[in-house]
Amino acid sequence: MNRFSLNQATTKHWPLEELVAGCVRAGVPAVGLWREEVAAYGLDKAAALVRDAGLAVSSLCRGGFFHEQDWYDDNRRAIDEAATLGTDTLVLVSGGLPGRSRDLDGARRHVADAIGALVPDARAAGVRLAIEALHPMFAADRCVVATLGQALAIAAPHPADAVGVVIDTYHLWWDDQVWRGIEEAGRQGRIASFQLADWITPLPAGVLLGRGLPGTGSIDMRRFATAVRNAGYQGWIEVEVFHEEVWARPGAEVLAEAYAGYRAAVR
Amino acid sequence: MNRFSLNQATTKHWPLEELVAGCVRAGVPAVGLWREEVAAYGLDKAAALVRDAGLAVSSLCRGGFFHEQDWYDDNRRAIDEAATLGTDTLVLVSGGLPGRSRDLDGARRHVADAIGALVPDARAAGVRLAIEALHPMFAADRCVVATLGQALAIAAPHPADAVGVVIDTYHLWWDDQVWRGIEEAGRQGRIASFQLADWITPLPAGVLLGRGLPGTGSIDMRRFATAVRNAGYQGWIEVEVFHEEVWARPGAEVLAEAYAGYRAAVR
Numbered sequence: 001m002n003r004f005s006l007n008q009a010t011t012k013h014w015p016l017e018e019l020v021a022g023c024v025r026a027g028v029p030a031v032g033l034w035r036e037e038v039a040a041y042g043l044d045k046a047a048a049l050v051r052d053a054g055l056a057v058s059s060l061c062r063g064g065f066f067h068e069q070d071w072y073d074d075n076r077r078a079i080d081e082a083a084t085l086g087t088d089t090l091v092l093v094s095g096g097l098p099g100r101s102r103d104l105d106g107a108r109r110h111v112a113d114a115i116g117a118l119v120p121d122a123r124a125a126g127v128r129l130a131i132e133a134l135h136p137m138f139a140a141d142r143c144v145v146a147t148l149g150q151a152l153a154i155a156a157p158h159p160a161d162a163v164g165v166v167i168d169t170y171h172l173w174w175d176d177q178v179w180r181g182i183e184e185a186g187r188q189g190r191i192a193s194f195q196l197a198d199w200i201t202p203l204p205a206g207v208l209l210g211r212g213l214p215g216t217g218s219i220d221m222r223r224f225a226t227a228v229r230n231a232g233y234q235g236w237i238e239v240e241v242f243h244e245e246v247w248a249r250p251g252a253e254v255l256a257e258a259y260a261g262y263r264a265a266v267r
Numbered sequence: 268m269n270r271f272s273l274n275q276a277t278t279k280h281w282p283l284e285e286l287v288a289g290c291v292r293a294g295v296p297a298v299g300l301w302r303e304e305v306a307a308y309g310l311d312k313a314a315a316l317v318r319d320a321g322l323a324v325s326s327l328c329r330g331g332f333f334h335e336q337d338w339y340d341d342n343r344r345a346i347d348e349a350a351t352l353g354t355d356t357l358v359l360v361s362g363g364l365p366g367r368s369r370d371l372d373g374a375r376r377h378v379a380d381a382i383g384a385l386v387p388d389a390r391a392a393g394v395r396l397a398i399e400a401l402h403p404m405f406a407a408d409r410c411v412v413a414t415l416g417q418a419l420a421i422a423a424p425h426p427a428d429a430v431g432v433v434i435d436t437y438h439l440w441w442d443d444q445v446w447r448g449i450e451e452a453g454r455q456g457r458i459a460s461f462q463l464a465d466w467i468t469p470l471p472a473g474v475l476l477g478r479g480l481p482g483t484g485s486i487d488m489r490r491f492a493t494a495v496r497n498a499g500y501q502g503w504i505e506v507e508v509f510h511e512e513v514w515a516r517p518g519a520e521v522l523a524e525a526y527a528g529y530r531a532a533v534r
Contacts, residue, residue: 136404140466140485203472220371
């Protein structure tokens with residue numbers, strides 16, 4: 001179990017104290033946290049809770065949303081929160097098209113500029129910016145960075161220990177270029193996070209909450225796990241699933257299934 | 268109006284005779300037809316109706332669905348139907364993963380093999396197979412061909428007048444490689460069809476019926492129209508939109524808006 005991490009979004013309604021206790025009980029060594037949930041519990045209190053339980057924080061979600069007016073201040077806060085929580089990985093969901101814009105190239109340039117502007121803050125805090133490409137179905141409203149290739153291109157001008165990329169099976173599985181991208185990301189030392197979720201159909205309205213636990217859908221998880229391992233990644237492997245039906249179930253039960261999915265992928 | 272074509276799926280509930288009369292009345296020179304609707308009306312009768320009205324048939328949707336058992340016989344029928352309707356373009360939606368398979372590469376190889384097997388039939392009938400890449404959100408259940416680059420790779424072994432590709436704004440707009448792909452498709456003479464639909468959010472459950480009329484969403488239609496023209500394409504430009512709310516409206520009204528969207532794109 002030593003590289004497994006439960007991303008908090010998988011058990012969204014599991015209160016943080018119960019989640020931490022459940023992870024300790026199950027021998028889970030790490031959790032991925034979300035800013036909203038951490039803020040609701042209290043940042044310093046959350047940091048202490050997790051630290052005192054002996055859990056690592058594999059990542060904090062999310063910075064980014066660079067289409068919003070206050071992106072700079074908000075991302076600086078996110079960097080500080082990551083540092084306070086003791087994680088070196090801030091996942092960036094880069095945001096969609098601003099307003100009624102149709103300028104996708106312009107939005108992507110803005111993301112690159114924004115990340116560049118944040119690098120000094122991130123380095124000073126010892127936090128790495130992890131660019132997450134989201135599935136192209138989110139390109140308009142959540143993330144104009146739609147492929148691993150784009151994420152790598154945006155990361156390229158910066159040192160690998162300052163700006164990395166996220167390999168998330170859910171977002172990347174359809175892309176025939178992803179295997180080459182994972183190799184390249186590994187060569188550059190840029191794999192900052194590896195997240196597992198499965199593709200299940202039909203998608204629900206709004207498509208955000210349509211993910212399956214690893215092993216329940218169309219994605220070849222073992223191929224991803226092997227590719228990421230072969231690329232030299234030795235960090236945490238998070239299970240991060242958003243689904244109302246998963247959220248409605250007891251946290252410990254979901255945790256057990258998430259772990260089983262992880263095991264099947266990495267065995 | 269001379270290159271505009273109304274794809275029948277945009278006004279799904281408009282009976283074929285009314286649709287044809289409405290197109291003639293509006294001066295629309297071409298229609299794109301669907302096999303199910305044509306079969307419901309009667310193939311020969313539909314062919315005569317459209318021909319007698321002086322309308323061209325810009326394309327027939329759809330062949331493909333190669334994950335199904337009877338793909339060969341069904342696609343041979345689709346080729347014959349296209350020839351009977353007087354169109355040289357059969358749009359292929361290549362199908363998803365078969366059963367519970369997770370072998371995306373294998374499914375893509377099967378699509379390439381299946382298309383190769385159909386080429387002699389298509390050539391004999393004077394019908395071109397037009398490979399349509401669908402948005403990656405359909406990769407599991409409708410079309411494993413998810414990018415224009417993949418469509419071009421599958422087309423590559425075959426003569427350009429036998430196997431072409433579809434440029435559909437809805438499916439391709441998120442891809443930063445699409446502009447290069449359109450240039451390449453043009454150089455090879457492979458652009459067989461150009462279809463307009465816009466990206467609107469939030470997506471509905473099942474995501475199939477989430478398309479907007481051109482001009483109502485996030486896609487830069489003019490950039491696509493210009494790129495396709497610069498690539499040398501001089502064929503029909505279809506508006507093809509699937510949306511329950513659009514279907515609920517009077518056909519003539521939707522036709523007028525579809526045409527306005529086309530005009531704004533090509534002006």
